[in-house]
Amino acid sequence: MDSKKLNFLKEKAKELRITTLKMIHEAGSGHPGGSLSEIEILTTLYYDIMNVKDKDYRFEDRDRFVLSKGHCCPPLYAICADKGYFSKDELMRLRKYGSILHGHPKAGTPGVETVSGSLGNGLSVGMGMAMAFRKQGKNDIRVFVLCGDGELQEGAIWEAAMCAAHNKLNKLTLIVDHNKLQINGQVDDIVAISPLKDKFEAFGWNVIEADGHDFEELEQAFKKAENSDRPTAILAETIKGKGVSFMENNAVWHGKAPNAEELEQAIAEIRGE
Template sequence: MTEEKVHELKKLTHRFRNDLIDILYDIQTGHPGGSLSAAEIVTTLYFDKLRVDPKNPKMEGRDRFIMSKGHACPILYLNMAEKGYFPKEDLKTLRQMDSHLQGHPCAHKTPGVELSAGPLGLGLGAGLGMALGEKMKKTDGYVYVLLGDGEVQEGGIWEAAMAAAKYKADNLIAILDHNGVQLDGTLEEIMCIGDIAGKFEAFGWEVLHCDGHDIASFSSAVEEAKETKGKPIVIIAKTVKGKGVSFMEGKNIWHGKPISPEEYKAAKLELGGEN
């Protein structure tokens, strides 16, 4: 990735963080912490990696992105609107009655959403099915699945991981948004996942590591993943929950807390946006 492209994506990600705080403050609901931690990951995918066409969301042979940690959909919607899947004005309707932008992604309502999410642990298995389908059709489409830390405590994730290795799904790339915090506390407090890299390796996966907030680092990991043959790949992206707003960083309370007027002003000052 060129320095110019990195600079472009950094500016875009910064704008998305500002817009995200604006939207969640206005509607007084939503999930800021996990959305902010995934900002660079989702933006790099949509504006550098994914082979998609917003004018033809069902294009054959496309790459697919599944936000399995569906509560982080605000950052997904910001990217999709910027990409042209739907008007940016629709973002103001997030989590409102009759909106096609629900609090978790809905494949039946929102063009470009590949899988409805909400119950954690479903995305990897569905992504595996899509990846195997692309192999059967002999396309070169990749399936990317974004997982959360709390999500990998789910048994369904490991059933899918076992099957993905069996079927040598090398067009399946899982990305773990590894911020170490979930709804009710840290991973160590709730259900420590231990050596997550070792677990995936034991299940037969290729494991890569990167800084999830370093666009060049994440981009390189994706390119390396695409060179891997004969096994599925997981990128463990080290991130910070609430990244970019100091009083949100690493705090489980910001998994889904409404933003007060004072907090909004402080967040916008930190992000360099108007308030």
């Protein structure tokens, strides 16, 4: 990756982190921890990898993104606004009555492909899309699904994992935001999901491990996934609350809005001041 692109992605990520925290602060509730851990993943997808356009969120052959961990929607909304799918003014109306930006994504918000947030379902939804595109002969469309790691405790995930591999849906890529925390603590203390690589391989998936905050590793992973003859799971090692010292690796920030003071400190840290 050339340094110009890398710097561009880094700046986008900073911007997204700040916007995300402002949105959650303004809403008075939300999920900063898992939103911050997925920032580089979303940035790489929307500004580097996916076939998407500015303004036009409906063109037929666009790649699809399913945010299965729907509670972490603020960064996705921020990207959609940045792409010009709706006004940036709407971002500060997150979770407010009448806003298109629901606490968990609804269908019909421009740029948001599907309802999500009831955990464990997004992989099936994305798999269904990949099935439809195969049927339609649209073999260039890629479908990306982002799941949390705690979410992998849901049984439906493994129903979908089995089925996607059985059907060799190679255009389907799952990214696991492996930040190792869920609302009540460490994922592996609550109900262990490890070893993830072995599990997905046993289910017949192509598995790639990557640093989920490293743009070059993520880009490489997405490029490798494209050539797979099977569905790919990218296990993205991440840090919950990434970029804000007091939020990092702290389950308390799974579902809590920062107050004005905390927001100010967080923004300063993200800007590197």
